[in-house]
């Protein structure tokens with residue numbers, strides 16, 4: 001793992017954005033694995049700015065998101081479908097037909113099989129990841145098998161409490177989600193993990209220094225050959 005710690009979030013997100021700008025200039029037809037949550041938002045803002053400044057284009061880019069809630073109305077602002085349009089897709093020249101998000105509103109078996117097949121056919125060049133405070137990646141909660149493919153998962157109470165800040169109440173937070181599996185995440189040629197804030201420091205420590213165990217899903221990243229981890233000093237504070 002290549003681990004970088006930054007004194008400021010500004011410097012952190014500049015560094016991550018630079019990786020994307022460089023990679024997109026090397027290959028304008030990248031297949032990107034994208035993430036939601038609060039963590040990637042400053043990165044998406046920087047990529048929108050880079051697009052506006054004509055440093056990058058998304059015309060040839062394909063995207064695959066990690067996950068989607070199950071049970072939210074399609075008009076709900078917290079569906080990851082709406083999140084991605086609001087935070088990135090509506091502001092750049094991406095072909096929306098080339099953007100993919102697991103579908104949380106159709107028959108589960110069909111949705112899982114469709115996404116598994118799409119991922120098999122479209123190897124991901126760079127997978128972006130945040131990390132849950134319990135070590136989840138995507139919505140792969142603790143004790144998800146490392147060999148899992150896209151599946152339906154019951155969200156951990158901790159995750160629902162963490163994410164309830166974006167909803168009117170805990171009751172409104174969905175209990176289930178559809179998520180890319182851990183084995184599919186590991187297929188990406190390159191993985192970029194971003195974590196900021198003290199509430200991520202335990203999970204970050206376990207991801208990097210802890211045993212590789214299904215009880216801390218992000219720990220499997222120790223076994224991937226090409227992972228870059230971008231941390232602020234708060235998220236990194238248990239490491240030294």
Ligand SMILES: N[C@@H]1[C@@H](O)[C@H](O)[C@@H](COP(=O)(O)O)O[C@@H]1O
Nearest residue numbers: 036037038039130131132138139
């Ligand atoms: N499913 C997402 C994850 O992909 C994300 O990395 C994590 C952390 O979210 P945040 O960045 O808001 O802390 O939890 C969310 O629920």
